[in-house]
Amino acid sequence: MNPIFKSHEKDFMRIEAEQVCVDYNGTVALYDASLNLKAGSICGLVGMNGAGKSTFFKALMGFVRPSRGKIRINGIKVNHAQKEQSVAYVPQNEGIDYSFPVSVWDVVMMGRYGAMNIFRIPRESDRRAVVHALERVDLLDLRERPIGSLSGGQRKRAFLARAIAQRASVLLLDEPFSGVDVPTEKLMAELFLQFRQEGHTILISTHDLNHVRDFCDFVVLINKTVLAYGETSEVFTSENLNKTFGGIPPNPLSGPTSSKDFINE
Amino acid sequence: MSEFLISITPIDWLLDPLTHDFMRRALMVSALVGGVCGLLSCYMTLKGWALMGDAVSHAVMPGVVVAYALGLPFSLGAFVFGVGSVALIGFVKQKSRIKEDTVIGLVFTGFFALGLVLVSKIKSNIDLMQILFGSPLGISRSDVNQTLIISFIVISILLIFRKDLMLYCFDAKHARSIGINTGILHYLLLTLLSLSAVVGLQTVGIILVVAMLITPGATAYLLTDRFDQMTLLAVISSSFSSILGVYISYWSDIETGGSIVLVQTLIFLIAFLFAPRYGIFKNQTFINNN
Numbered sequence: 001m002n003p004i005f006k007s008h009e010k011d012f013m014r015i016e017a018e019q020v021c022v023d024y025n026g027t028v029a030l031y032d033a034s035l036n037l038k039a040g041s042i043c044g045l046v047g048m049n050g051a052g053k054s055t056f057f058k059a060l061m062g063f064v065r066p067s068r069g070k071i072r073i074n075g076i077k078v079n080h081a082q083k084e085q086s087v088a089y090v091p092q093n094e095g096i097d098y099s100f101p102v103s104v105w106d107v108v109m110m111g112r113y114g115a116m117n118i119f120r121i122p123r124e125s126d127r128r129a130v131v132h133a134l135e136r137v138d139l140l141d142l143r144e145r146p147i148g149s150l151s152g153g154q155r156k157r158a159f160l161a162r163a164i165a166q167r168a169s170v171l172l173l174d175e176p177f178s179g180v181d182v183p184t185e186k187l188m189a190e191l192f193l194q195f196r197q198e199g200h201t202i203l204i205s206t207h208d209l210n211h212v213r214d215f216c217d218f219v220v221l222i223n224k225t226v227l228a229y230g231e232t233s234e235v236f237t238s239e240n241l242n243k244t245f246g247g248i249p250p251n252p253l254s255g256p257t258s259s260k261d262f263i264n265e
Numbered sequence: 266m267s268e269f270l271i272s273i274t275p276i277d278w279l280l281d282p283l284t285h286d287f288m289r290r291a292l293m294v295s296a297l298v299g300g301v302c303g304l305l306s307c308y309m310t311l312k313g314w315a316l317m318g319d320a321v322s323h324a325v326m327p328g329v330v331v332a333y334a335l336g337l338p339f340s341l342g343a344f345v346f347g348v349g350s351v352a353l354i355g356f357v358k359q360k361s362r363i364k365e366d367t368v369i370g371l372v373f374t375g376f377f378a379l380g381l382v383l384v385s386k387i388k389s390n391i392d393l394m395q396i397l398f399g400s401p402l403g404i405s406r407s408d409v410n411q412t413l414i415i416s417f418i419v420i421s422i423l424l425i426f427r428k429d430l431m432l433y434c435f436d437a438k439h440a441r442s443i444g445i446n447t448g449i450l451h452y453l454l455l456t457l458l459s460l461s462a463v464v465g466l467q468t469v470g471i472i473l474v475v476a477m478l479i480t481p482g483a484t485a486y487l488l489t490d491r492f493d494q495m496t497l498l499a500v501i502s503s504s505f506s507s508i509l510g511v512y513i514s515y516w517s518d519i520e521t522g523g524s525i526v527l528v529q530t531l532i533f534l535i536a537f538l539f540a541p542r543y544g545i546f547k548n549q550t551f552i553n554n555n
Contacts (some may be wrong), residue, residue: 061441061442062442063438063441068329071477079444082441085443085444087442088442089442091436091438091439095434096433096436096439097311100434100435100492101311101315101486101489101490101491101494102435102490102492103490103491106492110432110435110439111443113428113429113432113440113445114443114444114533119425119428120427120428120429130288146490148490166443
């Protein structure tokens with residue numbers, strides 16, 4: 001186990017969701033969603049748009065309060081886990097204002113804010129964490145650049161570096177492979193495998209089944225509830241995928257055709 | 266008048282107004298208010314709250330009138346109505362199918378109209394023109410003290426929570442995910458907006474105060490890619506506009522609020538045309554070298 005984790009983080013499931021229900025003003029977005037993820041695993045969260053993927057994500061991040069069920073991160077409540085900097089969130093590229101006047105360095109330093117005092121003045125250890133994170137995503141040379149001047153793949157790497165700098169044990173990634181170039185995709189794949197070895201747990205929300213097949217140890221198929229959950233090889237059957245995508249079967253198990261074309265319809 | 270302008274030297278032009286007590290006061294207050302509003306304007310433009318700034322600055326009007334009538338500090342009344350208007354906007358938006366910009370327009374004009382009616386009904390020594398257009402040249406000593414106190418509070422809070430508010434504007438989700446209470450930051454920013462509107466209306470009046478709350482930030486945004494530089498540039502350009510505006514108003518006998526905002530707009534125009542990286546006539550070599 002990597003020494004960066006606090007002692008109590010070792011003994012618990014990284015993510016524990018038990019019969020989670022979420023509804024918005026009476027409309028059920030998610031019901032009876034359960035999930036257990038141990039330390040050192042990569043899990044794909046797969047479902048159509050509107051299937052409750054992002055709702056489940058929001059619940060795990062404490063952005064929406066479940067109407068029933070409970071969620072624990074490293075054995076403690078989500079908001080406590082956040083205060084301990086245990087959960088890092090990597091946003092979709094689309095959700096960020098890239099004309100904001102901040103440099104790559106500034107963005108990655110934001111990962112350290114939670115560990116700083118109220119004035120958010122970086123200490124030497126914070127600077128070291130940022131340098132280390134930038135090195136891992138191969139962006140150290142571009143640290144002075146405004147975030148808006150980066151390419152799509154570089155932007156994604158900058159936000160990944162922010163999560164690394166945060167030193168969280170749980171990483172939540174929203175559509176990490178959308179709009180990234182091939183080198184970035186390779187770099188991210190290698191990083192994810194390293195994270196797994198270091199004992200991080202990664203949850204990837206995606207509708208790209210090829211990536212799930214390539215990286216994920218576990219997969220959660222979701223359509224208003226957890227339809228199937230388990231090791232990727234067992235869960236990825238055409239029957240399960242049929243259920244998930246409501247009779248529009250993408251075929252990730254054979255052939256090079258991109259599954260995206262089916263799902264985006 | 267024009268003959269008189271020609272006959273004076275630039276030194277006189279600068280120093281002569283300083284011999285008057287009221288001008289020294291006006292220049293000091295205007296520079297300070299300019300700085301406060303300039304600093305906040307960075308957050309307003311980056312968060313996309315220009316319309317919200319317009320709304321809050323108009324909605325404080327009835328608060329100012331009521332506070333004057335009751336003998337309370339006008340900042341208190343403005344604060345209550347400023348935050349109240351935002352709460353009301355949120356409530357109407359949530360409980361109806363009307364879009365947000367419509368709700369904002371609806372609420373702030375309603376509040377503003379209430380303010381106008383109150384001014385005409387409540388017997389007091391409030392001068393409507395003073396509230397609407399500001400009058401830094403006629404500012405009283407007690408108003409100066411109040412402005413000093415509010416400015417000090419706003420600047421202190423903005424400096425202490427500078428990074429948190431910047432993060433909130435840039436990526437509120439991340440702020441939440443590291444355990445920062447973004448709800449508090451949201452209302453903190455609204456509170457600062459209400460307070461800044463109150464000090465801003467001293468110099469340029471309610472109608473133009475929104476310019477103080479967005480123009481310096483927009484100008485600075487065109488000039489830099491660094492947040493810290495942006496705040497500095499906004500404060501400098503805003504204070505400078507206020508001082509120059511007061512001077513011009515003094516020498517050419519024109520309305521002070523209009524004069525200040527016109528100078529601000531002119532500076533924005535220069536940045537809009539000639540900003541090194543983002544201006545219309547941007548410097549190609551500058552871009553290539555960077």
